[in-house]
Amino acid sequence: MNPKSCIEFVDEAVSTQDLVKARLHSGASGPIIIATANQTGGRGRLGRTWVGRPGESLAVSIVLPRWCRLRRPWLIGMSAAVACASAFDARVQWPNDVVIDGRKVAGVLVELVTDHLGTGCPVVGIGLNLGQTEFPAEIAHRATSLKLARGRSWTPEEALDQMLDRLLSLEHVETWEDLRDAWSVFDSTRGKRYRLTGGEEAEALGIGADGTLLCSVDGETRTVLAAE
Ligand code: BTN
Numbered sequence: 001m002n003p004k005s006c007i008e009f010v011d012e013a014v015s016t017q018d019l020v021k022a023r024l025h026s027g028a029s030g031p032i033i034i035a036t037a038n039q040t041g042g043r044g045r046l047g048r049t050w051v052g053r054p055g056e057s058l059a060v061s062i063v064l065p066r067w068c069r070l071r072r073p074w075l076i077g078m079s080a081a082v083a084c085a086s087a088f089d090a091r092v093q094w095p096n097d098v099v100i101d102g103r104k105v106a107g108v109l110v111e112l113v114t115d116h117l118g119t120g121c122p123v124v125g126i127g128l129n130l131g132q133t134e135f136p137a138e139i140a141h142r143a144t145s146l147k148l149a150r151g152r153s154w155t156p157e158e159a160l161d162q163m164l165d166r167l168l169s170l171e172h173v174e175t176w177e178d179l180r181d182a183w184s185v186f187d188s189t190r191g192k193r194y195r196l197t198g199g200e201e202a203e204a205l206g207i208g209a210d211g212t213l214l215c216s217v218d219g220e221t222r223t224v225l226a227a228e
Contacts, residue, residue, distance in 0.1 A: 008035070013039050019034045032062070038059060039127075044109060057132060068121040075178075075179055078092075081106075086108075092186045103143055126163065
Protein backbone atom coordinates (compact mmCIF):
# COMPACT_ATOMS: atom_id res chain seq x y z
CA MET A 1 0.00 0.00 0.00
CA ASN A 2 1.32 3.46 -0.87
CA PRO A 3 1.46 5.36 2.45
CA LYS A 4 0.28 8.49 0.59
CA SER A 5 -3.14 6.90 0.19
CA CYS A 6 -3.43 7.03 4.01
CA ILE A 7 -3.07 10.81 4.35
CA GLU A 8 -5.78 12.37 6.47
CA PHE A 9 -6.07 16.15 6.50
CA VAL A 10 -8.08 17.41 9.46
CA ASP A 11 -9.47 20.95 9.78
CA GLU A 12 -7.93 21.50 13.19
CA ALA A 13 -5.93 19.61 15.82
CA VAL A 14 -4.45 20.45 19.19
CA SER A 15 -1.45 18.28 18.27
CA THR A 16 -1.27 15.88 15.34
CA GLN A 17 1.12 13.80 17.50
CA ASP A 18 -1.74 13.07 19.89
CA LEU A 19 -4.09 12.07 17.08
CA VAL A 20 -1.56 9.54 15.79
CA LYS A 21 -0.87 8.27 19.31
CA ALA A 22 -4.58 7.71 19.89
CA ARG A 23 -4.74 5.67 16.68
CA LEU A 24 -1.79 3.52 17.73
CA HIS A 25 -3.31 2.92 21.15
CA SER A 26 -6.60 1.87 19.62
CA GLY A 27 -4.92 -0.79 17.47
CA ALA A 28 -4.65 0.92 14.07
CA SER A 29 -2.24 -0.84 11.75
CA GLY A 30 -0.59 0.29 8.54
CA PRO A 31 0.78 3.74 7.84
CA ILE A 32 -0.80 6.61 9.77
CA ILE A 33 -0.36 10.15 8.43
CA ILE A 34 -2.42 12.93 9.97
CA ALA A 35 -1.95 16.53 8.87
CA THR A 36 -3.52 19.90 9.47
CA ALA A 37 -2.92 23.53 8.58
CA ASN A 38 -4.42 24.57 11.89
CA GLN A 39 -2.66 23.10 14.92
CA THR A 40 -3.45 24.89 18.15
CA GLY A 41 -1.21 23.19 20.76
CA GLY A 42 1.85 21.93 18.90
CA ARG A 43 4.71 20.40 20.86
CA GLY A 44 8.35 20.98 20.04
CA ARG A 45 11.52 19.30 21.25
CA LEU A 46 12.63 19.59 24.87
CA GLY A 47 9.15 20.44 26.14
CA ARG A 48 8.87 23.57 24.01
CA THR A 49 5.74 24.63 22.17
CA TRP A 50 5.54 24.76 18.38
CA VAL A 51 3.49 27.67 17.14
CA GLY A 52 1.87 27.72 13.71
CA ARG A 53 -0.55 30.19 12.21
CA PRO A 54 -3.91 28.89 11.00
CA GLY A 55 -3.71 28.21 7.27
CA GLU A 56 -0.08 29.30 7.03
CA SER A 57 1.77 26.28 8.31
CA LEU A 58 1.74 22.54 7.97
CA ALA A 59 1.71 20.17 10.92
CA VAL A 60 1.95 16.48 10.17
CA SER A 61 2.59 13.35 12.21
CA ILE A 62 3.59 10.11 10.60
CA VAL A 63 4.15 6.52 11.59
CA LEU A 64 5.11 3.83 9.11
CA PRO A 65 4.91 0.19 10.26
CA ARG A 66 8.52 -0.61 9.43
CA TRP A 67 9.74 2.18 11.70
CA CYS A 68 8.43 0.22 14.70
CA ARG A 69 11.10 -2.42 14.08
CA LEU A 70 14.04 0.00 13.84
CA ARG A 71 16.67 0.17 16.54
CA ARG A 72 17.68 3.76 15.86
CA PRO A 73 14.54 5.96 15.96
CA TRP A 74 16.60 9.17 15.83
CA LEU A 75 17.62 8.31 12.27
CA ILE A 76 13.98 8.65 11.23
CA GLY A 77 13.94 12.19 12.57
CA MET A 78 17.15 12.91 10.67
CA SER A 79 15.64 11.34 7.54
CA ALA A 80 12.57 13.56 7.92
CA ALA A 81 14.82 16.63 8.10
CA VAL A 82 16.68 15.53 4.95
CA ALA A 83 13.35 14.92 3.18
CA CYS A 84 12.18 18.40 4.08
CA ALA A 85 15.45 20.05 3.07
CA SER A 86 15.47 18.22 -0.23
CA ALA A 87 11.87 19.21 -1.01
CA PHE A 88 12.44 22.93 -0.38
CA ASP A 89 16.13 23.42 -1.17
CA ALA A 90 16.93 23.99 2.50
CA ARG A 91 19.73 22.72 4.78
CA VAL A 92 19.81 20.45 7.81
CA GLN A 93 21.37 21.06 11.20
CA TRP A 94 21.85 18.30 13.73
CA PRO A 95 19.76 16.73 15.11
CA ASN A 96 16.91 17.50 12.75
CA ASP A 97 16.35 21.20 12.18
CA VAL A 98 15.65 22.44 8.67
CA VAL A 99 17.01 25.90 7.92
CA ILE A 100 17.21 28.39 5.11
CA ASP A 101 19.92 31.03 5.40
CA GLY A 102 20.45 29.94 9.00
CA ARG A 103 16.82 30.45 9.99
CA LYS A 104 14.57 27.57 10.98
CA VAL A 105 11.82 26.80 8.49
CA ALA A 106 10.83 23.39 9.84
CA GLY A 107 11.27 21.32 12.98
CA VAL A 108 11.01 17.61 13.62
CA LEU A 109 9.93 15.87 16.80
CA VAL A 110 10.26 12.10 17.27
CA GLU A 111 8.26 10.54 20.09
CA LEU A 112 8.35 6.85 20.91
CA VAL A 113 4.79 5.61 21.46
CA THR A 114 3.77 2.17 22.64
CA ASP A 115 1.10 0.64 20.42
CA HIS A 116 -1.68 -1.68 21.61
CA LEU A 117 0.69 -4.67 21.37
CA GLY A 118 3.38 -3.03 23.48
CA THR A 119 5.71 -2.25 20.56
CA GLY A 120 7.52 1.09 20.67
CA CYS A 121 6.76 3.02 17.47
CA PRO A 122 8.49 6.28 16.57
CA VAL A 123 5.94 8.95 15.69
CA VAL A 124 7.55 11.64 13.58
CA GLY A 125 6.02 15.11 13.75
CA ILE A 126 7.04 17.77 11.26
CA GLY A 127 6.10 21.43 11.54
CA LEU A 128 6.75 23.48 8.42
CA ASN A 129 6.37 27.24 8.11
CA LEU A 130 4.66 27.91 4.80
CA GLY A 131 3.20 31.38 4.55
CA GLN A 132 3.95 33.20 7.79
CA THR A 133 5.38 36.67 7.40
CA GLU A 134 5.55 37.36 11.14
CA PHE A 135 6.66 35.27 14.11
CA PRO A 136 6.38 35.67 17.88
CA ALA A 137 9.05 38.08 19.12
CA GLU A 138 11.09 35.40 20.91
CA ILE A 139 11.72 33.41 17.69
CA ALA A 140 11.45 36.18 15.08
CA HIS A 141 15.26 36.47 14.72
CA ARG A 142 15.73 32.75 13.99
CA ALA A 143 12.58 31.65 12.15
CA THR A 144 11.53 31.90 8.54
CA SER A 145 8.88 30.54 6.21
CA LEU A 146 8.94 29.31 2.64
CA LYS A 147 7.11 32.46 1.64
CA LEU A 148 9.72 34.74 3.22
CA ALA A 149 12.71 32.71 2.07
CA ARG A 150 11.55 31.49 -1.31
CA GLY A 151 9.10 34.23 -2.30
CA ARG A 152 6.26 31.84 -2.84
CA SER A 153 4.01 29.70 -0.75
CA TRP A 154 3.14 26.04 -1.07
CA THR A 155 -0.30 24.79 -0.10
CA PRO A 156 -0.17 22.41 2.87
CA GLU A 157 -1.21 19.55 0.55
CA GLU A 158 1.53 20.29 -2.01
CA ALA A 159 4.17 20.68 0.67
CA LEU A 160 3.20 17.39 2.33
CA ASP A 161 3.16 15.57 -1.00
CA GLN A 162 6.68 16.75 -1.85
CA MET A 163 8.07 15.97 1.57
CA LEU A 164 6.53 12.50 1.66
CA ASP A 165 7.98 11.60 -1.74
CA ARG A 166 11.44 12.32 -0.34
CA LEU A 167 10.78 10.63 2.99
CA LEU A 168 9.52 7.47 1.30
CA SER A 169 12.63 7.39 -0.87
CA LEU A 170 14.61 7.12 2.40
CA GLU A 171 12.57 4.19 3.64
CA HIS A 172 15.57 1.86 3.48
CA VAL A 173 17.47 3.83 6.16
CA GLU A 174 18.33 1.63 9.15
CA THR A 175 21.85 2.76 10.03
CA TRP A 176 23.75 6.04 9.88
CA GLU A 177 25.72 4.66 6.92
CA ASP A 178 22.42 4.38 5.01
CA LEU A 179 21.69 8.07 5.57
CA ARG A 180 25.15 9.64 5.65
CA ASP A 181 25.44 10.53 1.95
CA ALA A 182 21.97 12.07 1.72
CA TRP A 183 22.52 13.98 4.97
CA SER A 184 25.86 15.31 3.74
CA VAL A 185 24.28 16.91 0.68
CA PHE A 186 22.21 19.21 2.91
CA ASP A 187 24.31 19.41 6.09
CA SER A 188 25.14 22.81 7.55
CA THR A 189 25.85 21.66 11.11
CA ARG A 190 29.59 22.38 11.16
CA GLY A 191 30.41 25.57 13.04
CA LYS A 192 27.01 25.81 14.73
CA ARG A 193 27.17 26.48 18.45
CA TYR A 194 25.36 24.14 20.84
CA ARG A 195 24.69 24.01 24.55
CA LEU A 196 25.35 20.57 25.97
CA THR A 197 23.17 19.00 28.63
CA GLY A 198 25.83 19.76 31.24
CA GLY A 199 25.62 23.46 30.31
CA GLU A 200 28.91 23.72 28.37
CA GLU A 201 29.12 25.56 25.06
CA ALA A 202 30.28 23.50 22.10
CA GLU A 203 31.08 24.11 18.47
CA ALA A 204 29.94 21.50 15.98
CA LEU A 205 32.64 19.68 14.04
CA GLY A 206 30.28 17.37 12.17
CA ILE A 207 28.31 14.19 12.59
CA GLY A 208 29.88 11.20 14.32
CA ALA A 209 29.15 7.50 14.31
CA ASP A 210 25.48 6.54 14.50
CA GLY A 211 24.29 10.10 13.82
CA THR A 212 25.73 11.58 17.01
CA LEU A 213 27.10 15.14 17.19
CA LEU A 214 30.85 15.56 17.04
CA CYS A 215 31.81 18.82 18.71
CA SER A 216 34.60 20.74 20.30
CA VAL A 217 34.41 21.96 23.90
CA ASP A 218 37.34 24.15 24.90
CA GLY A 219 39.53 22.42 22.32
CA GLU A 220 38.51 18.92 23.40
CA THR A 221 36.60 16.77 20.86
CA ARG A 222 33.48 15.12 22.20
CA THR A 223 30.70 12.96 20.82
CA VAL A 224 27.29 13.78 22.26
CA LEU A 225 23.80 12.33 21.95
CA ALA A 226 21.88 15.43 23.03
CA ALA A 227 22.45 19.16 22.76
CA GLU A 228 20.48 22.23 21.75
C1 BTN B 1 11.07 21.33 17.14
O1 BTN B 1 11.05 21.69 18.32
O2 BTN B 1 11.87 21.81 16.34
C2 BTN B 1 10.12 20.27 16.65
C3 BTN B 1 8.78 20.83 16.26
C4 BTN B 1 7.82 19.75 15.81
C5 BTN B 1 6.44 20.28 15.55
C6 BTN B 1 5.55 19.26 14.92
S1 BTN B 1 4.11 19.97 14.16
C7 BTN B 1 3.47 18.38 13.91
C8 BTN B 1 3.72 17.59 15.17
N1 BTN B 1 2.69 17.87 16.17
C9 BTN B 1 3.21 18.44 17.26
O3 BTN B 1 2.56 18.75 18.27
N2 BTN B 1 4.52 18.65 17.10
C10 BTN B 1 5.00 18.16 15.82
